[in-house]
Amino acid sequence: MNEIGGYFELELRTGNEYHFNAIKLNSGRNCLEYILRARGYKKIYIPYFTCDVILEPINKLGILYEFYSIDKQLDPVLNAKLENDEALLYTNYFGIKSAKVIELSSTIKNLIIDNSQAFFSNPIDGIDTFYSARKFFGVPDGAYLYTTAVLEDEFEVDKSFERFSHLLKRIDLGASKGFDDFRKNDSNLSQQPIKYMSKLTKSLLCNIDYEFVREKRIENFNLLHSNLSDVNQLNFQLSNDSVPMVYPYLTDRFDLRQKLIDNKIYIATYWPNILQWCDENQIEYFFTNSIVPLPLDQRFDFDSIKLIIDLILL
Numbered sequence: 001m002n003e004i005g006g007y008f009e010l011e012l013r014t015g016n017e018y019h020f021n022a023i024k025l026n027s028g029r030n031c032l033e034y035i036l037r038a039r040g041y042k043k044i045y046i047p048y049f050t051c052d053v054i055l056e057p058i059n060k061l062g063i064l065y066e067f068y069s070i071d072k073q074l075d076p077v078l079n080a081k082l083e084n085d086e087a088l089l090y091t092n093y094f095g096i097k098s099a100k101v102i103e104l105s106s107t108i109k110n111l112i113i114d115n116s117q118a119f120f121s122n123p124i125d126g127i128d129t130f131y132s133a134r135k136f137f138g139v140p141d142g143a144y145l146y147t148t149a150v151l152e153d154e155f156e157v158d159k160s161f162e163r164f165s166h167l168l169k170r171i172d173l174g175a176s177k178g179f180d181d182f183r184k185n186d187s188n189l190s191q192q193p194i195k196y197m198s199k200l201t202k203s204l205l206c207n208i209d210y211e212f213v214r215e216k217r218i219e220n221f222n223l224l225h226s227n228l229s230d231v232n233q234l235n236f237q238l239s240n241d242s243v244p245m246v247y248p249y250l251t252d253r254f255d256l257r258q259k260l261i262d263n264k265i266y267i268a269t270y271w272p273n274i275l276q277w278c279d280e281n282q283i284e285y286f287f288t289n290s291i292v293p294l295p296l297d298q299r300f301d302f303d304s305i306k307l308i309i310d311l312i313l314l
């Protein structure tokens with residue numbers, strides 16, 4: 001029976017989820033576990049250039065894996081021919097590799113697309129694809145999966161309410177005061193079984209103005225690109241439907257990351273584990289240290305993007 005009346009819940013707009021047709025799970029890594037189990041893959045090729053949490057489901061299931069390299073356009077360098085029970089994972093890096101994803105979808109069998117950095121990139125028919133919501137929005141967890149493979153298991157529905165402190169503290173106390181909680185809540189996502197997305201995360205994802213987010217990100221990206229493309233050592237073109245997560249600025253200025261951080265522009269490193277996985281002479285090692293992912297999300301307006309540009313160019 002529905003409970004009606006009494007005290008209010010957190011009041012949210014009742015809009016629609018962006019990926020309303022997808023399977024809704026608790027995390028991106030668990031979408032990968034779902035695919036690996038449902039397809040029964042025995043081995044997976046993964047890029048050196050990715051986050052180490054990708055290994056969680058692989059190790060849990062005891063599946064073989066082999067790393068592959070990418071080139072200076074962030075495209076995969078592939079030598080192996082995939083067997084029927086082998087898959088290849090490719091990441092839509094920074095949300096700018098949708099054209100490559102389309103190309104790979106017709107040339108690579110058993111392709112799995114990690115769109116954790118490309119929330120708005122459409123899935124391709126027949127290609128197993130997953131998304132992680134917290135990379136684009138203020139939610140603590142939640143992921144979307146497109147696949148035709150089905151796991152018959154019944155999963156628990158996740159409960160997220162204890163993972164919200166960093167999101168709340170960031171509003172009330174500021175980013176630095178919430179950072180320890182962010183770390184704690186982030187690590188709390190490790191070693192979780194596959195669950196369905198929590199009702200709370202789903203409600204928040206129904207509350208987002210996706211058109212606003214999409215337009216703002218593209219606008220901010222274009223402003224960065226029109227000012228920085230001449231000095232950006234990474235060459236790329238954005239395809240029409242792309243909505244990037246960040247602006248990947250490749251530079252040999254090793255002081256830049258710290259300069260931005262000193263000006264309270266927080267810059268992530270994608271991904272620290274690569275410095276352990278790779279030798280100094282591998283391109284992934286170089287990218288990890290030299291790509292400065294400039295933020296461009298929906299919270300940034302013209303003036304804050306302009307400040308970033310000035311800090312880089314002046």
Ligand SMILES: Cc1ncc(COP(=O)(O)O)c(C=O)c1O
Pocket residue numbers: 026027028029030050051053054091114116117132133142143189
């Ligand atoms: C490229 C990439 N793929 C997948 C994931 C996993 O997503 P989730 O944290 O939702 O499991 C992450 C980060 O956590 C990531 O950076």
